[in-house]
Amino acid sequence: MADTTNVNDDTLPAGSETVQYKTSETSFHQHDYAWNWTGPATGGDWTDPSNWVLTNAGNPVDTTGGSFSGNAIPQSEQNADVNVGTSDSATPFMVVSNAVLYNQIRSLSVWQNSTLKITAQGGNGNVFATAGVENYGTIIIDTPSKVELGGVTSGNGTLTIMNNNGNVTLDDARLNNGTLNLVNSTLGSETSPVSIAGGTVNLQNSTLVAGLYGEGSTLNVDPASANTIYVQNLYTNDSGSVQNTVINGVSENTHFGVLSGGDSTPTSATYAENTDGSYTLTINLSNGRAITYPTVHVADGFTPATHATIVQDGTKGWLIEDAGTATASASYVTSDLHQQMATTAAAAVSTGGDTSQYSSSAVSFHQHDNAWRWTGPATGGDWYDPKNWTLYDGQGHVVDTTGSSYNGDAIPQSEQNADVNVGYYGNTTPTTVVANAPSYNQIRSLSVWQNSTLEITAQGGTNYNGYVFATAGFENDGTILIDTPSKVELGGVTMNRDDGTITIKNNNNNVVFDDNTVNNGGTINLINATLGAATNPVWVNGGTVNLSQGSSLFLNPSESVNTINVDPSTVNTVYVEANGFLHNNSANNQNIVINGVSANTHFGISGVSSAPTAATYTPNDDGSYTLTVTLADGRQLTYGDIHTADGFTPAATASIVQDGSNGWVVEDNGTTTCFLAGSMIRTPDGDVAVETLRLGSTVLAFVNGKAVERTVTWAGRAHMVAKTGLRDAEAGYPVRILKDALAEGVPYKDMLVTPEHCLFINGGFIPARMLVNGRSVVYDRTMPSYDYFHVETAEHSVIMADGMMTESYLDTGNRHSFRQNGTVVSFGGRARTWNDDAAAPLVVSREVVEPIFRKIEARAVNSGLENTAPAPVLTEESGLYLVTSTGQTLHQVRTANDRVMFMIPSDVTDVRLMSRTARPSETVGPFVDDRRDLGVLVGEITLFDSGNTIRIDQHLTEAGLAGWDVQENIAARWTNGNAMLSLTARQPNSLGMLAIQVLAAGPYLVTSEEAETAHTA
Structure with a gap:
């Protein structure tokens, strides 16, 4: 298998320390060049060059020749402001963009009394894109395809989004003022909720996924259709967050959602009537805080119940669904809100008339005419130093960039309609270029050639969260290293060729492929990074992907074979969007070879409504394994070519854990039954710390009440990181058994064990989790990560730790989760079972365990110990x-x-x-x-x-x-x-x-x- 241990080393000092490079943002929104609409007042086609005039400082620019090639429209000269209408015009203009235009324009202004309607449809990226928009008129987006509205969004106009499921992107996840209409649409996602500052939001059969203050000053929901308002599970103070928004039209069809990803879960939701007839909705969280909507106006005929129902949503978080009474639900369709929204939707549909009258042919500006070439130093070159770039025209002549439009910043973002080259085809001299400053303008295309490296380290400012580097497409024969937590756009045309390497470090799903596709003949490295999301998995067509240091890949399977190498020493997760490969009811095998699988490797399943019910490993003839996951509806997902790390043998049956935000995770099924560091194990020479035991050490075992010496045949050590979003019993927190919890001196000090570790009581082994009482036996949430240890003797034994009888390690198939302390030995023999090999029976029946629990609990009460986990x-x-x-x-x-x-x-x-x-x-x-x-x-x-x-x-x-x-x-x-x-x-x-x-x-x-x-x- 491929060696993943050196992935991180290979990516280190491409450009060395970043302090030597420019860090300040370069802005090309100079209001110098401008495209002005001069076409008809109604029914104008965006892609008709006769409808546009380009000006420079107010003077017309000749667009009949050169790089325009007869297509003189805004996307042919991106470094210009685009105006639909004028700031003082009383004449209505209505423009329709019905053709796919993948190039991003610099800025868009839709002025008073003017309308831009976007109806283009396509699948290779954004069908319409702008780096920023100010809207004082009307923008209508009626397409299921991707539309980018940029990072600067302002104005008091109207934005209507229709029939679009989360494909309208606001780079800064923010919309300022005006009116937002959502009709059969979703805006925002759990990974990028949208903040809407002021204005009005209208929802009809739609979902808004909002930031903390994300619903605007007024939010109207159509009571006759299903609408959902999600907010983040965050808070601004010790009490929680108050959503200062007036919400109108709430009915039994209105759902309030709480996004997962916070530090708590919703525990209850209550409605209280206010003196003015409105209601306050309070969503209480498990951390004691609350999310409050103080002004909720309900639809006529609807009365909310005092207590709403909380339902977990497998894709986003939780839904608050009302169980109130509706005495006049049939009248919702005659309500003013429903009628107003229906009128708005009908008007938006009719605007511009039949789209067949407009051009629908995609216009490409990747003409390979103008080209930026790197002419700076071979190493340590700063992308943002104009001395390092030369602009050439289509005939190979140098273009003069000293003129006014460049303003001394002659770099690729200052002339976007040109191909950008780092190195050149056939280059043999290593070249490294560093982009350390944010530049929000998108370039047309990027080529990184052989032996060349582009390192992107720019980080966005506190007031802006847009792309710090953006290209409409790229081809990579060299190395692209992205080491920033900020957003980077790699476009819709993505070619990582056979010799190309893309490394993404320290980035949580902020590297965007507009078409969610990478044509990958080369290598992609993820280092402490996430690529893709449950709702936006990435198609990786071929090549190799390496995961290390806690990385996650959300994969849409393709017909091309992918090789995925996972670092076995760190936790890494491979999610597969299940509906991408489920066909009928038959088993379906992935075109994926996975190497390096260990107990730290998790397999995720997203995109299915039917829950997985079983996950099994079976060995193949060549020593690899097949993982088969069976869903409740009978369908199966199969990974047929899994190669494990040396020394790891997967258990035949894996465990399935529901992940509240992404779906389900298949994890190694080995039960963790171990001691934490500092546990004192009884030996013939006295008690010694468990972490000091080695192969060949001697411990005391107790057989029929008598101490006998037994040799340690294996000593294991592993690391646990608790899953903080889960219940205590699932999260992996250790169990702390307080001193004297069972009897005087039992244990003689606080004892720390994993939840499944068994205590020997009344002749049987009882898991510690079954004795947790919140007083003397508790989950210790102050230890979110820890090392744990276990020792094995030739046969399963009752041993003593901290003065308490407990168990030695019983190898039921999870030995691979540990690493050996001391001399490495060969492991052999079958996995053992509790029925055949345990030193005493495993006891989990309520009839036996509850009396023991009650006795320990009563002792704690008599000792005056407070209950840190009150009775439910x-x-x-x-x-x-x-x-x-x-x-x-x-x-x-x-x-x-x-x-x-x-x-x-x-x-x-x-x-x-x-x-x-x-x-x-x-x-x-x-x-x-x-x-x-x-x-x-x-x-x-x-x-x-x-x-x-x-x-x-x-x-x-x-x-x-x-x-x-x-x-x-x-x-x-x-x-x-x-x-x-x-x-x-x-x-x-x-x-x-x-x-x-x-x-x-x-x-x-x-x-x-x-x-x-x-x-x-």
Whole structure:
């Protein structure tokens, strides 16, 4: 396999220290050159050269020859301001851009009474792009394709985005003032939420993913359609964040979302009525803070429930869904808000008329006419030093760059309509160029040739978060090194050739390929970096990708074979967008060879609604492995060519952990049962620290109460980093057992072990996690990372640590997670099992563990130890409701005995059963070894429709039905809080009644506030 240990060394001093290079931003928004619209007032085609005039300081520029090639439109001279209308014009202008134009313009101004409508469609990057926009008129974007509005966005105009699912990009993730209309669209993402300062936002069947203060001063939602408002899980003070936004039109169709990625999770959501008839929505977080919407106006006929339901969203975070009552939901379509938004949408559609009258042919300005060539020093050259560049025209003649338009800054960003060359074809002299200052103008194309290196180290300022380096496309035969946390755009035409290397360091998904595609014949190195996202995976067509130092790759599989090398010594994750390779119900093998896999390697799955239920490794004939992941719907994902690191053997069964923001992660299934440093192990010579034991050391084991000497046959060490966003029981925090917790001197000092480590009590081994009481046995959250150790004897033993009986290491298949202390020995033999090889039985039954738990807990209470984890407040109320495929919420109309009744409109053919969820190990107690997320236990389901009584048993007959737990008996099945259910063919214009038998529900965790409200009601 490929050696990944030297990836980082190879990328070090391309340009040495950056202090020698320019750091200040260069701005080319000089208001010198300007394109002015001189075409018709209505129905003007952006791509018709007769509609534009280019001026320099107000004087017309001849655009009939040279580099314009008959296409004298703004994208043919990018270093100019573009004006649709004029600042003082009362004449309406309406311009349509219907053809794909991948080149970015410098700045765009849409003036009063003027309209720009973008309808172009294409798939190789942004179909329309500007580095900045000021809008005092109207911009309509009606395309599913990518549109870039740049990093400077201002003006009090109107921006309408239609039929676009998150493909409108604001480089600075910020929109200032004016009116924003979202119609059947999404703006923002969980990795780049949008902040909207002031103005008005209107949502119709849309989603806004916002920053902390991201909804504008007024936010109107169409009550008749499903709309979602996400905000970041952040805070501004110790109390939390207050969203100072007036929100109008809220109904049962309105969802409030909380993005994952913060340091806490939402625990409850409550509505309180204000004196003026509006409501305050408070979302309480697990860290004690809250997100508050103090001014929520509801639609006529809708009354929110006091307590809303929190549902985890597998792609973004959590949704707050209301379980209120709607007495007049049918009237929503006649409401003023709905009518106003419908009128706005209809007007936007009709603007400009039929698009067939406009050009739809893509215009390319990559003419290989003008070209910038590097003529600076071979090493240590500064990109932003004009002395280092020479501009040539299409005939190879040097262009005079001393004129006024360059202003002394004759570098590629000052004449964007030229190809940029670092080195030259066939170059044999190593050349290194460093771009250390931000430059927000996009260049046309970039070529880094053989033996040449471009190092991008520029970082954005505190007031701007746009691209610090941008190109519409590149071809790389040399090396591109990106070592910055800031945004870098590599364009829509991406060619990393056979000898090319792209290295991305210390960057969290801020390197952007406009088309999410890299044609890769060479090598991509990720070092402490993330490339792609769950919602925007990257197509890497061929070549090699190396991951090290905690990197993640979100991959869209391609037909070309990819080789991925992972550093086995650090945690790295390879995510695959599952829908990219799932076909029908058959297994599908990836064109991926993965080398260096160890216990630190995680495989992620994103983009599927059906949860993975099993992950298994099977050995291949050549010594490699096949990883097969089975989904609940029966489909399978297969990695057929996995090569492991030396000394690592994967367990036959891997574990699957849900990742709240990205999907699911498949991890090595070895159970971590270990001591932390400082644990004192009993030996014939007294107690010694566990970290000092080596192969051949002697420890004391206890057999039938007698001490016997046993030799250490293996001593292992590994490192743990807790997953701070998960529950304590899953996160990996160590368990601290306080001194004297079990008895006087047991243990004789605080003991630190991993949660699965077993204590020997009453003749059996009990995992430490099952004894956590919040007083004398606690999760220690002050230790987010730590080394852990274990020792093995020839046979599994009861040993003593810190004065407490406990276990030695039992190799159940996770030995590969550790590294050896001392002499390296050969590991052989089979993996052992608790049934056949344990020194005592593993005890997890509640009947045995709970009395021991209670005894330890009582001792802690009698000792006066405070409870650092208060007993949970519980409810039996499930909050059960239904959601249709269009996002409509259906609430209970009544209950009868154990049946819950719902009215079902005639056009609804499938629903999701939504409810609270709870883990018995949390709601009953850790002494219950059941860590499933359970919603409600469903028995019979009956649909009464137009006089017909239809029994639905899909949940009892389909084993892989999404959202349902493993079926434990033939008559009932638990949901997981979000369970799919298909209804039979419906009668037209009917109103059905769905009866769901709920045999068990809860208990569920609620806040103390909710419990008190329920008690006093």
